[in-house]
Amino acid sequence: xxxxxxxxxxxxxxxxxxxxxxxxxxxxxxxxxxxxxxxxxxxxxxxxxxxxxxxxxxxxxxxxxxxxxxxxxxxxxxxxxxxxxxxxxxxxxxxxxxxxxxxxxxxxxxxxxxxxxxxxxxxxxxxxxxxxxxxxxxxxxxxxxxxxxxxxxxxxxxxxxxxxxxxxxxxxxxxxxxxxxxxxxxxxxxxxxxxxxxxxxxxxxx
Amino acid sequence: xxxxxxxxxxxxxxxxxxxxxxxxxxxxxxxxxxxxxxxxxxxxxxxxxxxxxxxxxxxxxxxxxxxxxxxxxxxxxxxxxxxxxxxxxxxxxxxxxxxxxxxxxxxxxxxxxxxxxxxxxxxxxxxxxxxxxxxxxxxxxxxxxxxxxxxxxxxxxxxxxxxxxxxxxxxxxxxxxxxxxxxxxxxxxxxxxxxxxxxxxxxxxxxxxxxxxxxxxxxxxxxxxxxxxxxxxxxxxxxxxxxxxxxxxxxxxxxxxxxxxxxxx
Numbered sequence: 001x002x003x004x005x006x007x008x009x010x011x012x013x014x015x016x017x018x019x020x021x022x023x024x025x026x027x028x029x030x031x032x033x034x035x036x037x038x039x040x041x042x043x044x045x046x047x048x049x050x051x052x053x054x055x056x057x058x059x060x061x062x063x064x065x066x067x068x069x070x071x072x073x074x075x076x077x078x079x080x081x082x083x084x085x086x087x088x089x090x091x092x093x094x095x096x097x098x099x100x101x102x103x104x105x106x107x108x109x110x111x112x113x114x115x116x117x118x119x120x121x122x123x124x125x126x127x128x129x130x131x132x133x134x135x136x137x138x139x140x141x142x143x144x145x146x147x148x149x150x151x152x153x154x155x156x157x158x159x160x161x162x163x164x165x166x167x168x169x170x171x172x173x174x175x176x177x178x179x180x181x182x183x184x185x186x187x188x189x190x191x192x193x194x195x196x197x198x199x200x201x202x203x204x205x206x
Numbered sequence: 207x208x209x210x211x212x213x214x215x216x217x218x219x220x221x222x223x224x225x226x227x228x229x230x231x232x233x234x235x236x237x238x239x240x241x242x243x244x245x246x247x248x249x250x251x252x253x254x255x256x257x258x259x260x261x262x263x264x265x266x267x268x269x270x271x272x273x274x275x276x277x278x279x280x281x282x283x284x285x286x287x288x289x290x291x292x293x294x295x296x297x298x299x300x301x302x303x304x305x306x307x308x309x310x311x312x313x314x315x316x317x318x319x320x321x322x323x324x325x326x327x328x329x330x331x332x333x334x335x336x337x338x339x340x341x342x343x344x345x346x347x348x349x350x351x352x353x354x355x356x357x358x359x360x361x362x363x364x365x366x367x368x369x370x371x372x373x374x375x376x377x378x379x380x381x382x383x384x385x386x387x388x389x390x391x392x393x394x395x396x397x398x399x400x401x402x403x404x405x406x407x408x409x410x411x412x413x414x415x416x417x418x419x420x421x422x423x424x425x426x427x428x429x430x431x432x433x434x435x436x437x438x439x440x441x442x443x444x445x446x447x448x449x450x451x452x453x454x455x456x457x458x459x460x461x462x463x464x465x466x467x468x469x470x471x
Contacts, residue, residue: 037244044236048236049227049229052226056225069235073239077239079418082418084413087413163214163215164215164219195214204213204214204217
């Protein structure tokens with residue numbers, strides 16, 4: 001039967017493509033068409049660290065960042081059918097991470113500064129670091145986190161996307177659903193405020 | 207100044223690296239999400255994992271069949287629709303006597319003015335405005351509430367219920383409600399009880415005038431009915447979110463959504 005042959009070829013093509021050279025879009029398509037959880041695994045493996053690194057500087061709380069990372073992964077699966085290959089998968093994914101984070105912040109009216117004291121105690125020195133270095137890093141981390149906490153969530157999101165994640169202002173604007181000019185303004189604002197706070201706390205000298 | 211930027215960015219990057227989760231922790235998060243996904247057949251309606259080859263074939267066959275069906279519909283719609291309404295897929299599939307536009311330019315303009323006024327008066331503290339039958343309800347944040355800067359564009363959602371007695375041809379608007387809200391916000395509220403008991407809305411712009419819209423509505427009058435629907439729609443184009451017929455009458459609930467341009471004062 002020629003049709004059966006054609007469809008079997010298509011199926012093998014999907015399997016072969018996913019097994020050998022999976023781009024994000026191929027994995028997304030594979031998951032959409034076949035529902036194969038291995039496609040999700042591969043995507044999650046690729047992005048879970050980046051999602052968490054995106055969320056933590058906004059919520060400034062490790063436990064919340066973990067929960068929101070997990071929630072983002074679940075939302076990604078939920079919204080995958082709506083993903084259009086026209087946009088870049090990573091930008092779409094960051095957008096979901098941002099929305100999940102903002103939903104959480106709004107829903108809980110969470111003030112990140114509340115968690116800072118606990119967070120500072122939770123931090124453990126990195127392996128191999130001297131006690132002095134660990135103490136120094138911890139103090140500096142606390143001051144940076146306090147400076148970040150003094151920014152609004154939108155400013156934190158902008159500086160996180162561009163300065164920490166290395167996204168271009170255009171990509172950040174797409175992820176945040178705003179104009180590029182807005183991102184530039186937020187970045188400028190965030191850096192100005194951070195510079196002031198970090199100078200006051202002695203982390204920045206010049 | 208640039209040097210300062212670089213210093214700040216480097217500080218932040220190092221700080222972020224020191225606060226990154228350990229690989230084991232990330233693995234646990236991933237595993238937990240995977241277990242939830244595997245446990246539920248999922249809202250995304252996709253089939254579960256199965257390694258058998260025939261299953262793959264079946265899904266690919268189903269995909270190909272859907273694609274063929276979609277192509278057929280698209281061809282029909284294209285030939286039926288006027289060239290300037292090539293995107294008007296939802297309209298062309300509806301009863302011709304139902305208006306193909308339920309949002310006039312003037313309505314959109316006045317909503318944009320209202321959204322601008324809300325923005326000027328309440329900045330980021332306004333949440334939604336619902337107008338039904340001459341009544342206006344406004345929701346703003348409580349005075350002591352912490353609000354975040356909301357950069358999402360405001361959006362107008364119009365919901366219309368139309369009825370016609372059985373046998374009649376003309377549709378009559380039973381009620382109409384307009385909601386102004388921020389896109390990407392999830393709204394769950396009780397509008398004027400004369401129209402609907404409970405309304406849930408979520409609008410997510412996808413670009414190119416396409417919007418993902420989730421709607422949940424519980425209606426009391428003229429008929430008690432509830433529905434939840436997820437739609438991918440074009441801006442301004444009305445979509446039918448509920449169609450119901452009884453012995454006495456036919457009922458339709460239509461929805462149209464438009465992103466609003468507001469000016470900041």
